[in-house]
Amino acid sequence: xxxxxxxxxxxxxxxxxxxxxxxxxxxxxxxxxxxxxxxxxxxxxxxxxxxxxxxxxxxxxxxxxxxxxxxxxxxxxxxxxxxxxxxxxxxxxxxxxxxxxxxxxxxxxxxxxxxxxxxxxxxxxxxxxxxxxxxxxxxxxxxxxxxxxxxxxxxxxxxxxxxxxxxxxxxxxxxxxxxxxxxxxxxxxxxxxxxxxxxxxxxxxxxxxxxxxxxxxxxxxxxxxxxxxxxxxxxxxxxxxxxxxxxxxxxxxxxxxxxxxxxxxxxxxxxxxxxxxxxxxxxxxxxxxxxxxxxxxxxxxxxxxxxxxxxxxxxxxxxxxxxxxxxxxxxxxxxxxxxxxxxxxxxxxxxxxxxxxxxxxxxxxxxxxxxxxxxxxxxxxxxxxxxxxxxxxxxxxxxxxxxxxxxxxxxxxxxxxxxxxxxxxxxxxxxxxxxxxxxxxxxxxxxxxxxxxxxxxxxxxxxxxxxxxxxxxxxxxxxxxxxxxxxxxxxxxxxxxxxxxxxxxxxxxxxxxxxxxxxxxxxxxxxxxxxxxxxxxxxxxxxxxxxxxxxxxxxxxxxxxxxxxxxxxxxxxxxxxxxxxxxxxxxxxxxxxxxxxxxxxxxxxxxxxxxxxxxxxxxxxxxxxxxxxxxxxxxxxxxxxxxxxxxxxxxxxxxxxxxxxxxxxxxxxxxxxxxxxxxxxxxxxxxxxxxxxxx
Numbered sequence: 001x002x003x004x005x006x007x008x009x010x011x012x013x014x015x016x017x018x019x020x021x022x023x024x025x026x027x028x029x030x031x032x033x034x035x036x037x038x039x040x041x042x043x044x045x046x047x048x049x050x051x052x053x054x055x056x057x058x059x060x061x062x063x064x065x066x067x068x069x070x071x072x073x074x075x076x077x078x079x080x081x082x083x084x085x086x087x088x089x090x091x092x093x094x095x096x097x098x099x100x101x102x103x104x105x106x107x108x109x110x111x112x113x114x115x116x117x118x119x120x121x122x123x124x125x126x127x128x129x130x131x132x133x134x135x136x137x138x139x140x141x142x143x144x145x146x147x148x149x150x151x152x153x154x155x156x157x158x159x160x161x162x163x164x165x166x167x168x169x170x171x172x173x174x175x176x177x178x179x180x181x182x183x184x185x186x187x188x189x190x191x192x193x194x195x196x197x198x199x200x201x202x203x204x205x206x207x208x209x210x211x212x213x214x215x216x217x218x219x220x221x222x223x224x225x226x227x228x229x230x231x232x233x234x235x236x237x238x239x240x241x242x243x244x245x246x247x248x249x250x251x252x253x254x255x256x257x258x259x260x261x262x263x264x265x266x267x268x269x270x271x272x273x274x275x276x277x278x279x280x281x282x283x284x285x286x287x288x289x290x291x292x293x294x295x296x297x298x299x300x301x302x303x304x305x306x307x308x309x310x311x312x313x314x315x316x317x318x319x320x321x322x323x324x325x326x327x328x329x330x331x332x333x334x335x336x337x338x339x340x341x342x343x344x345x346x347x348x349x350x351x352x353x354x355x356x357x358x359x360x361x362x363x364x365x366x367x368x369x370x371x372x373x374x375x376x377x378x379x380x381x382x383x384x385x386x387x388x389x390x391x392x393x394x395x396x397x398x399x400x401x402x403x404x405x406x407x408x409x410x411x412x413x414x415x416x417x418x419x420x421x422x423x424x425x426x427x428x429x430x431x432x433x434x435x436x437x438x439x440x441x442x443x444x445x446x447x448x449x450x451x452x453x454x455x456x457x458x459x460x461x462x463x464x465x466x467x468x469x470x471x472x473x474x475x476x477x478x479x480x481x482x483x484x485x486x487x488x489x490x491x492x493x494x495x496x497x498x499x500x501x502x503x504x505x506x507x508x509x510x511x512x513x514x515x516x517x518x519x520x521x522x523x524x525x526x527x528x529x530x531x532x533x534x535x536x537x538x539x540x541x542x543x544x545x546x547x548x549x550x551x552x553x554x555x556x557x558x559x560x561x562x563x564x565x566x567x568x569x570x571x572x573x574x575x576x577x578x579x580x581x582x583x584x585x586x587x588x589x590x591x592x593x594x595x596x597x598x599x600x601x602x603x604x605x606x607x608x609x610x611x612x613x614x615x616x617x618x619x620x621x622x623x624x625x626x627x628x629x630x631x632x633x634x635x636x637x638x639x640x641x642x643x644x645x646x647x648x649x650x651x652x653x654x655x656x657x658x659x660x661x662x663x664x665x666x667x668x669x670x671x672x673x674x675x676x677x678x679x680x681x682x683x684x685x686x687x688x689x690x691x692x693x694x695x
Contacts, residue, residue: 022259039267046359095179114166216262372441383481388434
């Protein structure tokens with residue numbers, strides 16, 4: 001185990017001096033009291049109903065499946081070696097291994113969770129062999145079901161169920177003649193002469209192993225991480241894809257807490273977790289160890305060298321080379337929301353450890369649908385179930401683009417997306433449509449002027465829909481019936497979209513809880529990553545993954561036949577007024593933008609609830625707040641939203657500074673980098689406004 005050099009030489013009750021982990025000395029070396037053990041046992045009992053622990057039978061079943069898979073891999077590598085005319089003596093020793101990573105490797109997986117695994121092969125086995133001959137070998141195995149390969153993903157993967165256990169299998173080819181039985185992947189030398197796809201595939205294992213090597217007590221770490229992951233899922237802040245934190249990020253925060261309190265047990269560590277990170281001064285980075293130098297010249301996170309790294313709002317840096325920020329998706333809104341949850345968690349655990357509350361209180365879900373006065377309902381629908389799964393995967397993977405667009409609106413102080421999606425009502429859709437909805441809570445800036453202010457959201461919504469449809473076009477995925485809807489509703493209108501038990505904060509059944517804890521339904525994105533927001537979507541690759549790499553698609557006909565970027569036709573405005581909300585008339589249904597796309601035949605790209613399907617750009621604008629037509633309200637200056645890897649303009653929503661450089665980089669970024677250039681609203685895009693009355 002790699003340990004950091006000791007800085008404390010104090011003796012603990014006659015024991016040897018305790019070495020410390022991490023980049024600083026521990027905050028406390030105190031050992032647990034009897035009451036700490038008691039609270040830890042109560043914590044375990046409180047977590048059991050949520051299905052976070054699997055029984056011995058399931059554990060043994062997983063081990064048996066992994067053993068069979070490892071045998072299949074070795075058998076396949078031997079066959080490939082024979083085909084490539086290796087001598088019999090070399091074939092006998094060529095090896096090949098399966099390595100696990102993510103939640104299973106960390107020992108914190110839940111009942112029914114999948115296994116992230118890596119197939120490591122010697123240098124004469126090519127990636128093409130893995131996706132061809134090994135794929136065919138798996139196809140012939142009777143215990144393997146739901147087999148599919150995603151070869152063009154950012155991290156290429158083969159997905160399947162092996163005797164009921166879901167497995168995501170990556171591939172890495174090392175520059176070795178044979179793979180030894182006791183191979184340690186943490187050595188940086190293994191990355192030499194590898195292509196970037198192999199480096200990305202290895203990264204999950206390397207990061208997971210480094211995390212385990214950097215905590216003082218693995219069992220205390222595992223139990224604490226189980227509690228924190230359950231808490232994050234229950235509180236709706238577990239989703240790397242939507243701008244919150246994913247599994248590897250939560251693991252690193254818990255590991256840092258363990259480093260600071262090396263002798264504490266889980267109950268204490270959970271409390272200290274909230275204490276540390278409710279007071280953490282972001283964007284100072286969380287590091288488990290000092291980054292090590294390497295001569296491999298791979299890109300690493302370093303705000304002193306990379307200007308874009310200075311704009312990361314909540315950096316949590318992976319400990320394995322090449323070090324990366326696992327939280328590059330975090331936005332000002334999601335950081336604000338998580339910071340609030342840390343403070344709430346601290347308050348609740350204070351009560352628990354004082355005997356004024358019990359552990360189940362920590363896992364109570366927030367009532368998201370009572371928290372805000374205004375919501376945007378984002379709906380994705382398709383005509384078939386297969387198309388719907390593919391479509392919502394793409395839409396969900398781009399929701400953070402919409403959040404970023406809304407955050408840059410000068411009248412919006414917070415945009416909070418609920419990671420849970422809901423099935424849509426078919427009342428406003430044709431019977432053959434499959435519908436999913438996401439809800440975004442909006443806080444508008446308070447208006448102090450006596451006059452109403454119209455807030456133009458045309459550009460914000462349109463830029464998001466353009467991104468989704470452009471990506472769908474690029475990979476030739478867009479099909480008849482795939483639609484998006486963006487609708488503004490007030491809290492009192494939510495009953496039109498959601499059942500009463502959701503709005504009335506009804507406690508979930510144990511079946512619902514277990515389904516959520518186990519990862520829920522699995523949906524596959526374009527890059528093959530799991531898209532359910534409760535899953536460890538970033539375990540495999542903390543690399544900053546841009547738009548998934550896909551092969552260019554050839555158009556069936558000339559470019560004019562391809563679906564063009566949709567344009568909104570119905571104006572939607574937000575009027576911020578000092579008048580009370582209930583004093584002004586408002587439409588009973590939410591208002592939204594229709595989006596048109598054409599492929600020879602008109603395909604209605606729905607962006608409206610209560611608005612008929614549109615087949616031509618001549619649709620009349622919906623009446624908003626008693627007026628029709630396009631609002632004459634002045635638009636704020638807009639700039640094109642940055643790409644997902646571009647620096648973001650920072651605006652204070654929780655006393656945020658526009659200097660997001662880290663402690664290692666005291667020089668703030670220049671004003672030129674913080675300010676976006678103004679650009680006009682695209683031609684042909686009418687004003688989108690929302691009707692918001694200030695109470």
